[in-house]
Amino acid sequence: MPFLKQRRYNMRLPNGYGSVYKLSGKRRNPWAVSITTSFTEEGKQVREMLGYFPTKPAALQALAEYHQNPYDIDAAKSTLSEIYEKWYDLTINKNTGESTIKNTKASYKQLMPLHNIPIKELKVSQMQSVLNNCKNGYQSQRKIKQLLNKLYEYCVDNDILKDNPTQRLRIVAKSNETARKRDRISDDTIKRIWDISDTPAAQLALMLIYSGVRVGELLDLKKEDVHLKERYFEVKASKTQSGIRTVPIAEKVYPFWKHFVESSACSYAVYTTQGKHIIYDNFAKHYWKPLMEKVKADNVIHETRHTCITLLTLANVNPTIIKNIVGHKSAMSLTERVYTHIDIKPLIDAINKI
Incomplete structure (x- = not known):
């Protein structure tokens, strides 16, 4: 066969x-x-x-x-810029902090080489190149990556793309904050900051140390939320729900608060030398870094908050009051959260102990 x-x-x-x-x-x-x-x-x-x-x-x-x-084929033809506009309109609203808006726009500006590329055709190598070419440091690269992640999540959620490749992106800049164990600012360094407290950078640093607020909470604070006579201010824009709180103003830094609030020509309590809102990158680059060089220290900004907590603890302040001041309500016990209501006077008395 x-x-x-x-x-x-x-x-x-x-x-x-x-x-x-x-x-x-x-x-x-x-x-x-x-x-x-x-x-x-x-x-x-x-x-x-x-x-x-x-x-x-x-x-x-x-x-x-x-x-x-x-997935939506027509939408997948949208450029990165078109996706950004749709995401921005959906996400950013009147409750979004000014600092968040400015940081978002700054990150988007860094993505300019990718603006006109269809999102479906965008390669990881192209996005990584933008990160590699950003010379503004770790925080700026981190925010660019975060923005890309949010744009891709928007695409996945709206059936424009099937997956999010941004997890493969690497931040190449070194982070001072992740490379070291968080520590308090030493007494010697605080003294050296006080020695030059006639400068805006030193005043802002001391306002952070003697309040325990996050730097973003201070920079986004509105004048109308500062009550000088009553010695407190209200944090209404925080990264966490428990961060919404009333914070006492310590007597030793009251003159700095009074100067900033009463001389501010914008809607914010603190401002740049040009009278404008301070964003995080500007504060880190033009205020904090030169200050640390001047006082010969290498502390990172967030350590002002850790320092405040440490000083309050050393002053034997009640832990519940400390949590109220710094916005750690999520760390409270059920009894502390439900049954403990603290007026402003005990908070003011506590902050004046440090």
């Missing part, structure tokens, strides 16, 4: 499933995939290109993955 050569047949795809076909000529990705997205009134298929691939198996795999997890 003669040997019969077996013929190979291409499997026919189901109707409406999509098409995979090879384009003519020499191309890097010759295999095209199209899908049916709708029908005309006459019943004819309206097709959209899903993409182009180097091999037929890769094209078939892409088509199968699309049907397993469909």
